[in-house]
Amino acid sequence: xxxxxxxxxxxxxxxxxxxxxxxxxxxxxxxxxxxxxxxxxxxxxxxxxxxxxxxxxxxxxxxxxxxxxxxxxxxxxxxxxxxxxxxxxxxxxxxxxxxxxxxxxxxxxxxxxxxxxxxxxxxxxxxxxxxxxxxxxxxxxxxxxxxxxxxxxxxxxxxxxxxxxxxxxxxxxxxxxxxxxxxxxxxxxxxxxxxxxxxxxxxxxxxxxxxxxxxxxxxxxxxxxxxxxxxxxxxxxxxxxxxxxxxxxxxxxxxxxxxxxxxxxxxxxxxxxxxxxxxxxxxxxxxxxxxxxxxxxxxxxxxxxxxxxxxxxxxxxxxxxxxxxxxxxxxxxxxxxxxxxxxxxxxxxxxxxxxxxxx
Amino acid sequence: xxxxxxxxxxxxxxxxxxxxxxxxxxxxxxxxxxxxxxxxxxxxxxxxxxxxxxxxxxxxxxxxxxxxxxxxxxxxxxxxxxxxxxxxxxxxxxxxxxxxxxxxxxxxxxxxxxxxxxxxx
Numbered sequence: 001x002x003x004x005x006x007x008x009x010x011x012x013x014x015x016x017x018x019x020x021x022x023x024x025x026x027x028x029x030x031x032x033x034x035x036x037x038x039x040x041x042x043x044x045x046x047x048x049x050x051x052x053x054x055x056x057x058x059x060x061x062x063x064x065x066x067x068x069x070x071x072x073x074x075x076x077x078x079x080x081x082x083x084x085x086x087x088x089x090x091x092x093x094x095x096x097x098x099x100x101x102x103x104x105x106x107x108x109x110x111x112x113x114x115x116x117x118x119x120x121x122x123x124x125x126x127x128x129x130x131x132x133x134x135x136x137x138x139x140x141x142x143x144x145x146x147x148x149x150x151x152x153x154x155x156x157x158x159x160x161x162x163x164x165x166x167x168x169x170x171x172x173x174x175x176x177x178x179x180x181x182x183x184x185x186x187x188x189x190x191x192x193x194x195x196x197x198x199x200x201x202x203x204x205x206x207x208x209x210x211x212x213x214x215x216x217x218x219x220x221x222x223x224x225x226x227x228x229x230x231x232x233x234x235x236x237x238x239x240x241x242x243x244x245x246x247x248x249x250x251x252x253x254x255x256x257x258x259x260x261x262x263x264x265x266x267x268x269x270x271x272x273x274x275x276x277x278x279x280x281x282x283x284x285x286x287x288x289x290x291x292x293x294x295x296x297x298x299x300x301x302x303x304x305x306x307x308x309x310x311x312x313x314x315x316x317x318x319x320x321x322x323x324x325x326x327x328x329x330x331x332x333x334x335x336x337x338x339x340x341x342x343x344x345x346x347x348x349x350x351x352x353x354x355x356x357x358x359x
Numbered sequence: 360x361x362x363x364x365x366x367x368x369x370x371x372x373x374x375x376x377x378x379x380x381x382x383x384x385x386x387x388x389x390x391x392x393x394x395x396x397x398x399x400x401x402x403x404x405x406x407x408x409x410x411x412x413x414x415x416x417x418x419x420x421x422x423x424x425x426x427x428x429x430x431x432x433x434x435x436x437x438x439x440x441x442x443x444x445x446x447x448x449x450x451x452x453x454x455x456x457x458x459x460x461x462x463x464x465x466x467x468x469x470x471x472x473x474x475x476x477x478x479x480x
């Protein structure tokens with residue numbers, strides 16, 4: 001009776017484990033049920049036992065309860081279904097995980113390259129530097145223009161000196177004319193003897209007139225030059241004022257831009273640092289998930305061994321008198337084991353994650 | 360540098376995980392479901408490395424290593440065994456057959472990539 005109770009308890013455990021997705025509960029239930037079923041079988045008959053000839057059907061009939069013969073194939077079938085469901089669903093899960101992981105790494109890598117070293121950050125730094133250079137170039141041009149204006153201002157002064165000198169020429173011409181007039185008067189007084197001197201005095205007077213006219217033209221031209229220079233200087237001063245105003249505006253705009261860019265750069269640098277940190281964490285997480293997901297392979301191998309052993313038990317129950325020595329049976333079962341968990345059980349340590357040997 | 364690697368494993372999930380790890384590092388991957396399938400897929404093309412499970416139907420990993428050592432074009436192709444087997448006797452069997460490395464599952468992706476980097480010809 002106790003053995004039947006254990007058999008049913010095993011069945012219930014297996015069913016509960018399957019319903020709760022707890023593989024170990026299912027396996028424990030199956031093992032308990034299997035043990036109870038084996039205990040239910042009749043004791044091995046001694047070799048010398050001779051059955052009555054009148055009951056040959058009893059000798060040929062299986063020596064196990066019908067329940068065991070009915071349940072074992074069902075268990076094997078259910079176990080096969082569990083493996084199939086696990087393989088199918090986890091396969092799909094892996095495909096999605098691989099695709100997700102690939103897309104995630106691609107996106108993170110792309111973002112890092114755009115925002116990081118060779119991307120926007122570098123572009124903003126470059127723009128900042130160029131703006132600085134442009135402002136510096138404008139300031140340098142303005143300084144050169146200021147120096148040019150100073151030179152033009154000096155020309156104005158030279159022109160004024162020229163005008164003064166032209167007036168001096170006019171004065172000299174006027175005095176020379178007066179002197180020539182006096183010489184002509186004196187030549188007339190001298191009579192015949194002063195005739196030649198009178199000619200000379202007349203020529204000197206003509207020259208002085210020409211000098212006076214030339215001086216007058218020089219005064220006029222220098223006046224025109226002075227006017228042009230003053231006009232140029234005035235226009236240049238007006239332009240200079242406008243340019244200074246523009247330069248102040250340029251300085252203000254570039255300053256604001258640079259301040260804005262600098263703030264953006266700080267934010268981008270922080271974002272990039274955060275992104276790189278996230279990438280490292282994500283990559284580590286993906287690696288851990290890859291290790292964790294390998295449970296399916298080990299679990300499937302263990303289920304495979306269990307399924308093979310159940311099938312072996314089912315075949316044994318078909319025999320009238322199989323050799324079912326527990327030690328031998330377990331030894332055969334253990335020979336199939338391929339995982340550390342199977343060999344060492346739950347108390348044993350899980351397989352190390354750095355077990356690699358180079359030959 | 361990108362390598363062409365043959366993965367041999369009867370477990371779809373393991374093939375997917377190994378493939379994901381290798382393709383993520385820029386390698387090309389060919390898949391086979393067991394030793395026999397691997398031999399059918401090796402038709403003379405250049406393979407830099409083979410990563411094979413040990414326990415597989417039809418032709419197991421050790422049998423595959425022996426078969427490859429008998430083929431001139433793949434005699435010197437390095438083979439890494441990737442398996443749940445951690446018994447010394449099995450490792451010795453793999454070494455005797457001609458495998459270059461033995462990695463016990465679960466593998467660390469970085470560990471697998473290091474082995475590829477070290478062994479891929």
